[in-house]
Amino acid sequence: MTWLSPERLWLLVAVAALAVAYVVMQRRRSRYAVRFTNLKLLDRVAPKRPQWRRHVPAGLFLAMLALLVVGFAQPQAEVQVPRERATVLVAVDVSRSMLATDVDPDRLTAAKAAAREFVANLPPEFNVGLVGFAGTASVFVPPVTDRAAVDAGIDRLSEGTAGRAGTAIGDAIATSLDAIRTLDAEAGEDVPPARVVVLSDGANTAGQDPADAATLATELGVPVDAISFGTANGTIGGSALGGGTGGGGQPVPVDGQTLQAVADATGGNYFEAGSADELRAAYADIGSSVGYETETQDISARFIGFGLALAVLAALASMFWFARLP
Numbered sequence: 001m002t003w004l005s006p007e008r009l010w011l012l013v014a015v016a017a018l019a020v021a022y023v024v025m026q027r028r029r030s031r032y033a034v035r036f037t038n039l040k041l042l043d044r045v046a047p048k049r050p051q052w053r054r055h056v057p058a059g060l061f062l063a064m065l066a067l068l069v070v071g072f073a074q075p076q077a078e079v080q081v082p083r084e085r086a087t088v089l090v091a092v093d094v095s096r097s098m099l100a101t102d103v104d105p106d107r108l109t110a111a112k113a114a115a116r117e118f119v120a121n122l123p124p125e126f127n128v129g130l131v132g133f134a135g136t137a138s139v140f141v142p143p144v145t146d147r148a149a150v151d152a153g154i155d156r157l158s159e160g161t162a163g164r165a166g167t168a169i170g171d172a173i174a175t176s177l178d179a180i181r182t183l184d185a186e187a188g189e190d191v192p193p194a195r196v197v198v199l200s201d202g203a204n205t206a207g208q209d210p211a212d213a214a215t216l217a218t219e220l221g222v223p224v225d226a227i228s229f230g231t232a233n234g235t236i237g238g239s240a241l242g243g244g245t246g247g248g249g250q251p252v253p254v255d256g257q258t259l260q261a262v263a264d265a266t267g268g269n270y271f272e273a274g275s276a277d278e279l280r281a282a283y284a285d286i287g288s289s290v291g292y293e294t295e296t297q298d299i300s301a302r303f304i305g306f307g308l309a310l311a312v313l314a315a316l317a318s319m320f321w322f323a324r325l326p
Helices: 006-035 039-045 053-072 107-120 147-156 169-181 210-220 257-266 276-287 300-322
Strands: 075-082 087-093 127-133 137-144 194-200 224-229 270-273 292-298
Touching: 006 053, 053 300, 087 107, 087 137, 087 169, 107 147, 107 194, 107 224, 107 276, 127 147, 127 169, 137 147, 137 169, 169 194, 169 210, 169 257, 194 257, 194 276, 210 257, 224 257, 224 276, 257 270, 270 276
Parallel strands: 087 127, 087 194, 194 224, 224 270
Antiparallel strands: 075 292, 127 137
């Protein structure tokens, strides 16, 4: 916290002096009461009062003064605020390997649930788009603020809905960037603050080179966060499609080298998630920073507001307990 007028904090010395004066006056009053030797008469003219209650209004009043002084000094703090036109593209791998059941109930179902939770926790003014990719990439939902539309798009994600077999990570990034650059009439020349979040379980096997897509993302100033999802024990096929770790199926171990290279090249973050819980944690880490900027804001209103609240409490305590204002 910083102060625009720190010299005004010296007024707290006056508040402290008032507190000391109050304590001294209370001690003098106690000594005077002891010198009054006729205890029966003292009890009639000055009946006992709750010892702690009579100090409450004064304490609240002094706390109010302290808060008002702090507000008067114009405190400032760094606050994270959503960026205007902030846009997030979520790209989800829907290739056949995402049917592996090494993650319960399977990789794709867990990925959809985590993506839905991630989108729900983003600020409502963010534009969110959805890309599904396998051997090619397709925009399922262009960037919108309508969360119901994004949820419906996530529901439509299924194996084989994004074209031929394969994993086209480069195409997923390029398609996401195209969606960002067509957000509005200004986006072509003035790219909005944006981020691409890619989830996949394998290396790039189709489409353009991810390094080329990463270069374009860097030129546009769009970081790519990447999540490698799955374990080394996943298999598909065999006795049952997506038959977990047995049944003689085709092994589909997770491979995150390509995703990590893309994240490093674009200034994004790379995560490895071997379970649904780890995937949710990765999305939570991304959501805590995506689409925000840090601004220094005047927060004096907070202290003034709390000070006024204490003033009201002091008045109420004095009126209810002693039938007078402090």
